[in-house]
Amino acid sequence: MKPIQLWLPAVSGGAARSARQRDIQRLHAAWDGHDIMWTKPGWNGPEAWAQEGAKVGCISGEEIECFRILHIDGCGRVCGPASALFDELPIDAILDTWLNAEVEAVQSTVGTEVELSVPTVVEGGVAYLPENVVTQAGGRYPFRRVDAIQRVTTAQWPPSKNEPHPVSPQSEAFEPAANESESAFSLRLRWSTPLAAAMPEFPSEDDLFARDQMRSFLEQGKDGIEAARRSASVAARAWLKDGQSTVNSAWFKPMIAVEGEQEALFAIETQFDAVFGSLKDAYRDERLIKELRKPMGVQGALGIPGVAWAFMLDRLSEGRSERLCERCGQPITGKADKRFCSEVDNKECFRSRKRSDRRRARQVT
Structure with a gap:
């Protein structure tokens, strides 16, 4: 898997709105090892500052947004x-x-003001102060079916099969033609756990559209994996881009965070033939610092949908639309090297395999 630089938005979802695309380009151009980056209209404060050990930056943009940058x-x-x-x-x-x-x-009201704590220039530096932000989440979707008895309304986009194929439901549903209809309503999405915590405050319909596209391409892959991969590569362009990080950010820091100091030092010894007693000593070594600062290619991913696109393209590139249990042939989830059903995937297959394992163990003893 190619290393991923994940730009995780805190405020709004989606990738296709023009203003958002422009702000993302501005952020990528300004990124210089930042851990958190903001866009804010009219920003005239410092380009970067330290905050609890993190490097935080802010640039003037068209919308208020906060990206957490993970590796x-x-x-x-x-x-x-x-x-x-x-x-x-x-x-x-x-x-x-x-x-x-x-x-x-x-149901959601487009244009509702919400209060967010955002960077604000104050005497002596930057402070996070409350500011009212107009939400961009929730286009207007025409009713498709109304069940008065159950009090359930069904909406769809596009409004009819004769409309152009959707590219960005959120942007398209903001068009005047949709807003003029009284038989329409605005939507706000709520994702189930554990995704909810990693999604922005105002998820976009484009996020949901991306998920449904992925489902469609995986289904298409059962009949023709290469055609599905090509179509998916085109659809993923708004969410993924080739980028560049450093060896330190893309390789060494994740190892420190997950494996700990000793494993990281062992990796340094293996990779660069250099022995250090501590990370503090390692980061003082000029030769090692030069190696860690070298550029390293990464795949830039926008939010959770972007990471999902990256993994799906990997799966399609491996020539499979889904991973199957080697025992029963049913789809399985979990780690990439997983070979058989877990109890969650298929309880009967899991228990049958466990019984077989116990029989083999008794035969050996």
């Missing part, structure tokens, strides 16, 4: 702000978790 190495180890979120959301299971997640749509 995921080739073995799935995660480090960076908000990395604790992945204690309950294992990286090696994130694609299957994403594909199977439940989403609740609730």
Whole structure:
């Protein structure tokens, strides 16, 4: 797996809105080892400052947004702000978790003001002060069916099969034609746990659209894996981009965060033939620092949908639309090297395999 630099948004979801795309380009151009980056209209404060050991930056942008920048190495180890979120959301299971997640749509009023703590220039530096932000979540979706007895309304996008194929439901549903209809309502999405904690305050319909696209491509892959991979690569472009980090951020820091100091020092010895008694000593060595500062190619991923796209493209590139149990042939979830059903995947297959293992163990003894 290629190392991933994850830009995890805290405020809004989605990838296709024009203003968001422009702000993301500005952020990538300004990133210089930051752990957290903000965009804020009219920002005239410092480019970066230290906050509880993290490097935080802010640039002038078109929307207020906060990105936590995390690093995921080739073995799935995660480090960076908000990395604790992945204690309950294992990286090696994130694609299957994403594909199977439940989403609740609730009515929302577009343009509602919410109060957020955002960087503000004050005398002597930067402070986080409350500021009212107009939400961008929730386009307006025409009613498809109304059940007056059950008090349930069904909406869809696009409004009819004759409409253009959707690219960004959120942006398209903001168009005047949709807003003029009284037989429409705004939506706000709520994701189920454990995804909910890693999703922004205002998830986008584009996030949900991305999940459904992935489901469709995996189903398509059963009939033609290469065609599915090509189509998925095009759909993922808004969420993934080739980027560049450093050996320190993309490889060494995730190892320290997950494996600890001794394993990291052993890796340094193996990789660079250099022995140190502590990380403090290692970071004082000029030759090692030069190695750790070397550029390293990464895959930039926007939010949880971006990480899911990265793992799905890996799966399709391996020539499979899903992983199957070697015993019963049913789909399985979990770690990439997993070969058989767990009790969650298929209880009967799991128990049957355990019985076989016990029989073999008795025969050996």
